[in-house]
Amino acid sequence: MKKKLVISTGAGISAESGISTFRDAGGLWENNNVMDVASADGFRRDPELVHRFYNARRRDLLGARPNAAHTGLRDLEKDFEVYIITQNVDDLHERAGSSNVLHLHGELMKVRAIDDESRVYTLRPDAIETTPDTVIDGHRVRPHIVFFQEAVPNITPATELVAEADIFVVIGTSLNVYPAAGLLHCVRPGTPVHYIDPRPADVPSWVNVIPLPATKGVERLASLLRHNL
Numbered sequence: 001m002k003k004k005l006v007i008s009t010g011a012g013i014s015a016e017s018g019i020s021t022f023r024d025a026g027g028l029w030e031n032n033n034v035m036d037v038a039s040a041d042g043f044r045r046d047p048e049l050v051h052r053f054y055n056a057r058r059r060d061l062l063g064a065r066p067n068a069a070h071t072g073l074r075d076l077e078k079d080f081e082v083y084i085i086t087q088n089v090d091d092l093h094e095r096a097g098s099s100n101v102l103h104l105h106g107e108l109m110k111v112r113a114i115d116d117e118s119r120v121y122t123l124r125p126d127a128i129e130t131t132p133d134t135v136i137d138g139h140r141v142r143p144h145i146v147f148f149q150e151a152v153p154n155i156t157p158a159t160e161l162v163a164e165a166d167i168f169v170v171i172g173t174s175l176n177v178y179p180a181a182g183l184l185h186c187v188r189p190g191t192p193v194h195y196i197d198p199r200p201a202d203v204p205s206w207v208n209v210i211p212l213p214a215t216k217g218v219e220r221l222a223s224l225l226r227h228n229l
Contacts, residue, residue: 005080005225006165007073008158008183010087012172012197013214017064019090040149043142047132054108054143058128061090061108069171069214070096072222079226080167085158087173087180089145102161104154104180106145113139120144155179162186169194169221172214175201194221 011019020029029037036042037053074097076082083100084093089108093101111130113119121136134141146152158180162168168187174197175181184203187193195203196210196217203209210217 002079002081003166004083004164005076005167005169006083006085006161007169007171008085008087008162008173008180009073009093009171009214010173010177010180013067013069013086014064014088014090014092015172016067016069016213016215017090017092019060019064019088019092035148038145038147040147043147047142050143051131051134054145055129057089058108058123062125062128064090064092066092066096067215069218070098072215072218074098076222076225079229083161083165085161085180085183087177102154102158104146104152104158106143108143108145110144111136111141112144113137114142115139152179158183159186163188165191167192167194167225169196171196171217173197174199175203194224196221 032053036046037050043050070092073082073084073093077099082098083102084098085102085104086093087104089103089106091107091109109128110120110122112121116139119137119139121141130141132140162183163186165187168191170184173180175184184193193207194210195207196212196214198211198213200209200211210220212220
């Protein structure tokens with residue numbers, strides 16, 4: 001039986017594909033105040049700005065490609081039962097071929113009905129532009145993004161996955177964004193934990209730190225895990 005390998009990924013894994021992050025820019029994201037374009041209050045104040053912002057992010061994503069870290073995690077499915085929990089809203093894990101991806105903060109290529117959050121729609125690559133007036137199936141829509149000031153619906157299944165992990169890995173995150181950062185403390189005692197980041201945060205001594213960018217770090221991780229099979 002394959003071991004259950006649960007991997008939590010953050011912005012650092014997609015940065016090497018050219019996807020911009022806001023945490024390295026003093027609270028700005030593509031020259032916008034984060035709270036203007038990624039908060040519930042910001043959406044209420046200026047939904048047109050928020051729609052324009054995510055239209056631009058989708059255009060950026062269409063030009064990006066999965067990198068060696070994404071494909072390296074996919075390849076680990078040959079030897080492990082792999083589950084990915086990602087803070088990222090891009091679809092690079094899916095495009096790389098990973099089978100089990102849980103998005104904590106939403107998905108950029110999807111929108112959902114404002115009046116019924118259970119109605120989620122995937123945008124076609126040739127129809128990624130939305131506005132406050134966009135209507136799908138009779139519903140006005142908003143980006144399928146978990147804004148600041150909103151609950152994170154998938155945190156419960158994420159914590160359950162981590163609690164079941166035989167091996168837990170964290171990649172490309174500052175471990176400052178909650179509740180995702182708290183997943184590290186949901187592992188069962190004695191579970192091997194690995195943390196890949198070129199500028200790793202302080203972590204408990206029982207965590208194996210791999211201080212490398214995601215692409216090189218996943219390569220080293222794969223070698224280590226397969227050596228221990």
